[in-house]
Amino acid sequence: MQDGDKLRISPIKANFSEILSKIDKFWVIGLIAGLLVATFSIDINIDKESAYIVKVNGQKIGAVKGVDVYNDVLSSIELTDGKNSLEKISFEKINFLKTDFLSKDELELSVRKELGLKAKVVAVKIDGQEVARVKSQKEYEKLLEDLKKYYYPKVDGEIKIISATIREKIEPDFVWDYYKNTQDIDDVIQKIADGQMLTQEYEVKKGDTIWDISLNNDISIEDIKLANPDLNIDKIQIGQKIKFIRKKPYVNVEIVAQINGKEEIPYDTKKIVDKNIKKGIEKIKEKGQTGLAYIEKKVFIVNDSVVQEDVLNTEVLKEPKDEVLIVGGKAHSGYVAFSGGFIRPSRGRLTSGFKFRWGRRHEGIDLASPTGTPIYAAASGKVIYAGWKSGYGKCIIISHSNGFTTLYGHASKLYVSIGEYVNKGEKIAAVGSTGRSTGPHLHFEVRKYGTPVDPLKYIR
Ligand SMILES: [Zn+2]
Incomplete structure (x- = not known):
């Protein structure tokens, strides 16, 4: 008999394993049945199955019905955390059933929590790359929902989300880990939204200007300066290495939404050229006034950029009034x-x-x-x-x-x-x-x- 087995509830299995091999099965079944009836008729008069209080470090953490639940939890904990972790767990038979019983999963969770043991947590994988760990499948599902909601446009007026799709493949992976290695959903969403920093190197080619490099690589000159503090952007040389540091979001969330609401209509500016005034000088003759419209539109958004806007309906509530400017026309x-x-x-x-x-x-x-x-x-x-x-x-x-x-x-x-x-x-x-x-x-x-x-x- 091994140490761990002492903790388990298994009187019948242990005592009769030898007899089982020798005696006719029919008799064994009869014998076990007889024993069970005898046991339960003494201890419990209400139900056929026993109830147990489970204790961790002597503290009651809940009740279970039947020995299997308790034994299964012990086996599961032994598998991930070793036999020693079972020492602090004990049970006590109770004779009343007027209590709420824990399921196997609930008991396991409570015991693991109490002992600070590893639990089955969810690794969140985006395109195969693990980004974070959350406590449970339930939390993972909430994460997916909240992640989409994080990107919902914030607007005045009514908004109806038609669809929200995460472009990347995002999937759960169940792993045994300590709770302290998991993160709260909000922190995971922030991490995903912040994205990861990617560093790239660019080699200056013949004919390149800093503008070419900025435009062709979709990176601002400000960002180039920040990543290359020693670079003199006015004197870049062929073969010189320029570092790009950019944020790459972990996900691209595509949202299609209908937005209905009031929007300002910008006013147009009309210019009257006055040849007696020097060019470059402007005077407002009549101040422009913005108008107002009720607009129904369908918007296509990826993360926080509007990719397309289809106006479905416009009702002008107030026409804008043109601004009239007098501009100098004296050609210099x-x-x-x-x-x-x-x-x-x-x-x-x-x-x-x-x-x-x-x-x-x-x-x-x-x-x-x-x-x-x-x-x-x-x-x-x-x-x-x-x-x-x-x-x-x-x-x-x-x-x-x-x-x-x-x-x-x-x-x-x-x-x-x-x-x-x-x-x-x-x-x-x-x-x-x-x-x-x-x-x-x-x-x-x-x-x-x-x-x-x-x-x-x-x-x-
Ligand atoms: Zn074009």
Whole structure:
């Protein structure tokens, strides 16, 4: 007999194993049945099965009905934590049944908790990589629900979630571990949302400018500076190594929702050119007033970026009132000499470069940013087009010297009109999704004598 067996409730099994092998089974069954009846008729008059109080360190932690539950729990604990961990567990037979009984799982959980032992916990795996451990299957399921909810858009008005999907494969893996190695659901969600830091290295190529590197790798110049404190961004050299540190989220949660509510309608700005006032000076003649609309829209969101917005219904509650500006028109320079390079016309993520796309040539670059993000003139020049252009939606074309023109497409609003001179960096429009566009972005083209060239080669 082994040590651990002393703790178990098994009088019959131990005492009769020898006899079992020798005597006819029929008699053994009869004998056991007789014993059971005898035992229970003495101890308990109410039920056929005995009840036991289970104690850990002498403290009662609950009652069970039947010996199997108790023995199973002991076997399970012995398997993960060894025989020694059973020493502090004991039982006591009770003669009343007016109590709530613990199931095997409940008893095991209580005993393990009391002894600070390993328990069956859930490792949360995302695309095969373990991210955290939670206490139970139940907590894991709540984690999945709460994780989606974490990304639900927070808006004024009513919102109906049509669907919420986690793009990555997320699955539970049951492992034996101590509770102290598990995390609370909220902490796990925060960890998943924060993502992991990834470090990459980039080698400067011939012709690269810091703008090329920033745009092509979808990383801001600020972030490049932070990751490379010793780098002089104005003097990068071929072969030089630049470090990128970026956050990669563990999950991409795709949400489709309908949002109904009131939204402001921005006002348009009309400009009146006054040739007696110097260029660059502006005066408000009539203050603009925003309008109000009730809008029903379907939005497509990935994590916290709106990828697409489909307006289903608009009811204007109050029309906006145009702002009227008087702007100086006294030409001081006409064409401003092209000073070798354009500035980046808008903030935003480079989502498409100058290349063939879907079998067609993409004659510019796309910079994705929310509707309303300002668009600036990439260089000084004269506005030669301002209006709707097939495919490009609301569009501006500026003519610069040396045969260059720049084009700004898909705008939501235009702030300049044909014939105006604009300075480098002057706000000319706002990002939108007009024309052939699947989401708010600036389509920016540079043309040299009418031929599209790669804008990234000219942005300084
Ligand atoms: Zn484009």
